[in-house]
Amino acid sequence: MNLRILPFLAALSLLSASCTSGTEGIFASIEREQKIVSLGGLSKTATITSMAESGGKYYATGGKALFSRSTTGTSWDKSTVGGSSEVVSVGAFGSNVFAVAGGKLWTSADGATWSDITPSGLTAYSLVPIIDDDGFSIPELALVTDASGDKKTVYHVTANTVPSEAINLATSVAMPSLSAEVTSIAKVGTVYYLASASFLWHVSAADWGSATTTKVSAAPNKEYAGLLAVTGTPTRLFLTTRDGSLYAWDTPSGTAASFTALRSDLEVDSGHKTWLHTMLYNAPNDSVWIATGAAESSTGKEGNGYVEWNGSSLLTTPNTTANNYTSSVLPTSALGTLFRGSSLEYFAGTVAHGLWKWNSTDKTWSQQ
Amino acid sequence: MSERLLRSLLFVALALGGVFPLAAQATELKYDHRVAGDRALTIHLGPIFPSAFQKFDGSLSSTNLSVGGTLGIDLDFYLNDQFRLGGGLRGKATASPNSSTLFMVPITFRAVWEPKIDHFSFPMGLGAGFSFTNFRTATSFDPILMPTVGAYWNMTSSWSFGIDASEWIVFQPYYSGGTIPTSDSRVAYFADLTLGAIYHF
Numbered sequence: 001m002n003l004r005i006l007p008f009l010a011a012l013s014l015l016s017a018s019c020t021s022g023t024e025g026i027f028a029s030i031e032r033e034q035k036i037v038s039l040g041g042l043s044k045t046a047t048i049t050s051m052a053e054s055g056g057k058y059y060a061t062g063g064k065a066l067f068s069r070s071t072t073g074t075s076w077d078k079s080t081v082g083g084s085s086e087v088v089s090v091g092a093f094g095s096n097v098f099a100v101a102g103g104k105l106w107t108s109a110d111g112a113t114w115s116d117i118t119p120s121g122l123t124a125y126s127l128v129p130i131i132d133d134d135g136f137s138i139p140e141l142a143l144v145t146d147a148s149g150d151k152k153t154v155y156h157v158t159a160n161t162v163p164s165e166a167i168n169l170a171t172s173v174a175m176p177s178l179s180a181e182v183t184s185i186a187k188v189g190t191v192y193y194l195a196s197a198s199f200l201w202h203v204s205a206a207d208w209g210s211a212t213t214t215k216v217s218a219a220p221n222k223e224y225a226g227l228l229a230v231t232g233t234p235t236r237l238f239l240t241t242r243d244g245s246l247y248a249w250d251t252p253s254g255t256a257a258s259f260t261a262l263r264s265d266l267e268v269d270s271g272h273k274t275w276l277h278t279m280l281y282n283a284p285n286d287s288v289w290i291a292t293g294a295a296e297s298s299t300g301k302e303g304n305g306y307v308e309w310n311g312s313s314l315l316t317t318p319n320t321t322a323n324n325y326t327s328s329v330l331p332t333s334a335l336g337t338l339f340r341g342s343s344l345e346y347f348a349g350t351v352a353h354g355l356w357k358w359n360s361t362d363k364t365w366s367q368q
Numbered sequence: 369m370s371e372r373l374l375r376s377l378l379f380v381a382l383a384l385g386g387v388f389p390l391a392a393q394a395t396e397l398k399y400d401h402r403v404a405g406d407r408a409l410t411i412h413l414g415p416i417f418p419s420a421f422q423k424f425d426g427s428l429s430s431t432n433l434s435v436g437g438t439l440g441i442d443l444d445f446y447l448n449d450q451f452r453l454g455g456g457l458r459g460k461a462t463a464s465p466n467s468s469t470l471f472m473v474p475i476t477f478r479a480v481w482e483p484k485i486d487h488f489s490f491p492m493g494l495g496a497g498f499s500f501t502n503f504r505t506a507t508s509f510d511p512i513l514m515p516t517v518g519a520y521w522n523m524t525s526s527w528s529f530g531i532d533a534s535e536w537i538v539f540q541p542y543y544s545g546g547t548i549p550t551s552d553s554r555v556a557y558f559a560d561l562t563l564g565a566i567y568h569f
Contacts, residue, residue: 020509023547024506024548024549024552025540025548025554026470026501026506026540027538027554028540029503029506030503031429031432033466034465036465112466
């Protein structure tokens with residue numbers, strides 16, 4: 001071999017680009033990787049306000065680290081997201097999990113390596129799952145963004161890329177002093193109903209990205225808490241308000257609401273209001289679980305667990321055949337979230353009293 | 369008289385016969401293998417330190433990788449007493465935060481300048497080539513530059529022992545239109561410090 005050719009070969013090699021299999025750069029993925037710490041069980045004083053399921057794993061967070069475990073396992077792992085240990089909320093669909101942490105929106109396919117997909121120039125505030133009338137989260141999420149304390153721009157997240165379609169709640173009507181933050185979204189057919197403290201909103205599929213939103217008229221003139229659509233005869237859209245009332249709108253359609261008052265006593269006792277908005281359809285019981293709020297105390301950690309609406313009456317002691325609900329800490333806990341997994345596993349995330357799982361077979365609760 | 373002459377001649381012949389081998393041995397001790405056409409086979413072994421990842425806009429970040437190990441073999445051909453060309457094959461392994469291993473196997477063409485002082489050599493060189501990179505299920509084929517410096521003690525004309533320090537500069541550029549976003553383009557820097565043994569033949 002003529003050795004004089006070696007320098008030319010060396011120079012030629014530098015002209016070539018990298019050839020990499022996969023969808024992300026190797027060095028970039030290592031740079032973004034977050035360490036996962038195995039915990040065993042979650043802390044019994046953990047606060048859980050958001051849950052999701054993706055890729056055979058459950059994810060849970062409450063404003064600090066992100067916890068995860070296999071759907072068939074028992075041991076939880078703990079990790080950060082994008083280097084941040086303040087994970088505000090988590091959501092998922094398909095093989096992608098999403099999280100809001102450090103003011104940014106992140107996505108991951110494995111819960112360890114995260115990519116920043118925050119819309120340019122915006123601060124991510126929270127992720128809101130979109131529940132359809134079958135009671136399941138669908139492959140869509142809403143990202144509430146924050147600009148100078150204004151939470152009026154909501155993005156439609158439908159893929160693991162930077163979301164581009166958004167609505168701006170400020171373009172419709174002048175906002176009152178109540179928060180514009182969207183806290184609950186129900187999808188009925190192709191229409192989205194959004195609840196903030198101040199207004200209910202109607203958004204069609206075509207409205208995303210057009211900045212067009214319409215206020216739902218004739219809704220109760222109260223502070224709104226949560227929305228839940230339940231299919232049936234008829235399909236019902238449930239609404240909770242912060243004064244402890246429960247309403248239902250049969251066969252919801254269009255922008256002119258027709259809510260019927262069902263209950264005004266969701267407050268189990270004075271001081272506990274349903275400002276924590278989560279509702280959940282429980283298929284085994286054919287009932288709606290409604291999370292109650294927290295007392296306005298210095299710790300904010302006490303509440304009244306959840307109540308159950310079985311279609312005709314409200315059960316302040318949830319309907320179970322052999323339950324241990326009343327002997328657990330749940331009745332005196334403020335619930336941050338109620339979550340339904342794909343295997344009919346139900347979870348209640350509490351404020352400072354850990355994460356609980358409901359067994360649909362024997363209807364007992366166990367702490368995670 | 370003739371007997372004395374014969375004994376003297378025999379003495380001289382034997383004396384000279386003893387001197388010539390010494391002279392030949394002295395010549396052998398001065399002989400240096402490092403001439404054009406000679407070869408050097410180097411074996412390296414030691415730790416490798418991940419330094420930084422750099423985006424193409426210049427910003428640096430931590431690699432997230434642990435200290436790892438590297439071993440390698442180089443084969444060079446001398447063009448003259450101080451300059452050699454050849455190739456090198458290395459391997460290295462480092463671990464990510466969740467204990468996944470980053471494997472890299474660079475193959476480089478190298479040029480080395482080797483000044484000497486007394487029984488010590490100080491090779492300085494530059495290698496360029498490609499690195500096969502593997503991490504979990506992803507593989508990559510990346511351009512690499514590898515400057516290197518060393519210090520060796522020439523124990524004999526056949527064996528030298530010493531240390532080398534090399535910088536691995538690995539390029540992973542991505543272009544629009546591919547499955548990997550251009551924002552994932554990186555330059556990676558690793559530094560190794562190895563013990564080396566050179567066999568000259």
